[in-house]
Amino acid sequence: EAGVAQSPRYKIIEKRQSVAFWCNPISGHATLYWYQQILGQGPKLLIQFQNNGVVDDSQLPKDRFSAERLKGVDSTLKIQPAKLEDSAVYLCASSLGREYNEQFFGPGTRLTVL
C-alpha cells in the first residue's frame, strides 16, 4: 500500500513570495490533515478535510494561508505572501475518517523563508 505522498520535499523562498505544497493521501482515506511543525515543537493542526469539505480550520491563518481538496483526493496548501515565521515543516496526514483511526503521515515539506 502506497503511503502519503508530498511534494516538494524542500523549498526555499524569500519573504513575501508565494509557495504551494501538494499532498496525495492514501487511497480510500476520507480525512486529510495539514500540520505545521516549527523546529523544536510538535505538529500543530492547520486544517482538516472530510472528503472535500472543511471540518476544522480554526488555526489556519486565513489572511495568508489557503487550502483546497478538489474531488476529495489530492490537496494543495498555499501561503501567500510568506513571512519569516512560516519557516517550518508542513506535514500532510490522512485517515479512514472514523473516530480513532490512525493518522498516516507523509514525509513533509521543509520550508525555509529568507
Add this chain to the structure above:
Amino acid sequence: AQSVTQLDSQVPVFEEAPVELRCNYSSSVSVYLFWYVQYPNQGLQLLLKYLSGSTLVKGINGFEAEFNKSQTSFHLRKPSVHISDTAEYFCAVSEKGAQKLVFGQGTRLTINP
C-alpha cells in the same frame, strides 16, 4: 480544550538501558492517547495507542505505555533501547468524538553506545 505536556525535551541513555519518556495531558472529557515516533527527515509513525480497556498498551519496536487516569499520564517505556531508537517521540491526545490530534512538544531520545 485539551493539552499535552512532555516533561523532558531531551533524554540521553546508554544502549541496552531502560528508558521512560513522560507525558501528561489535560482534558475535560474522555480521551484517546497516542505515541508517535519521528525519525530524521521523515513523517510521524504510530508507536501505540490507548483507546479503552487495559491500561497497559504494547506497541511496535518493543515499546509500551501505561495510561494512568488519576495522574492524567501516559508514559512510554522500553526495557532495553537500541541505537536505532534514536528519534523524536511525540505524545498526542484526541478527545472522544473528535478526530483532531493535539501533540506535545516532543522528546528527543539519544542513544549512546
